[in-house]
Amino acid sequence: xxxxxxxxxxxxxxxxxxxxxxxxxxxxxxxxxxxxxxxxxxxxxxxxxxxxxxxxxxxxxxxxxxxxxxxxxxxxxxxxxxxxxxxxxxxxxxxxxxxxxxxxxxxxxxxxxxxxxxxxxx
Numbered sequence: 001x002x003x004x005x006x007x008x009x010x011x012x013x014x015x016x017x018x019x020x021x022x023x024x025x026x027x028x029x030x031x032x033x034x035x036x037x038x039x040x041x042x043x044x045x046x047x048x049x050x051x052x053x054x055x056x057x058x059x060x061x062x063x064x065x066x067x068x069x070x071x072x073x074x075x076x077x078x079x080x081x082x083x084x085x086x087x088x089x090x091x092x093x094x095x096x097x098x099x100x101x102x103x104x105x106x107x108x109x110x111x112x113x114x115x116x117x118x119x120x121x122x
Contacts, residue, residue: 011113012055012106016045020106023062024099027092032069032083039066054109058102065098 012020019042026035039062046052046059073086080086087095 011110012052013045013049016042016049016055016059017103017106017110019045020058020062020099020103023066024096024103027084027087027096027099030084032087032092032095036066036070039063055106058105058109062099062102065095065102069095 019038022038023035023042026032026038042059043063046056049055069087069091070083073080073083076086078086
């Protein structure tokens with residue numbers, strides 16, 4: 001279902017924003033495996049949103065940044081007991097940086113869509 005051409009743009013939901021910001025916080029805080037929960041919430045929010053192609057792409061990037069180290073840890077012969085201990089400082093920095101970039105982009109997208117909605121209503 002597509003949005004009408006005269007409808008104001010729809011930005012990311014509050015759930016998507018909170019999830020996007022929680023993802024890097026969890027990883028930095030040492031809860032890399034649990035950071036999958038905000039990723040799942042963001043993916044569900046992106047799939048359910050209407051007309052938010054950019055949100056879907058950004059969420060896919062965030063999910064990929066999570067799934068690559070997760071699969072690497074899970075399918076390797078590593079003795080690391082957790083994903084947090086498996087991640088090197090460089091890998092942690094890349095995952096966190098990706099999460100922050102996605103969170104900032106979603107925040108900007110939300111503010112731009114709110115501004116456009118306000119201008120369309122006036």
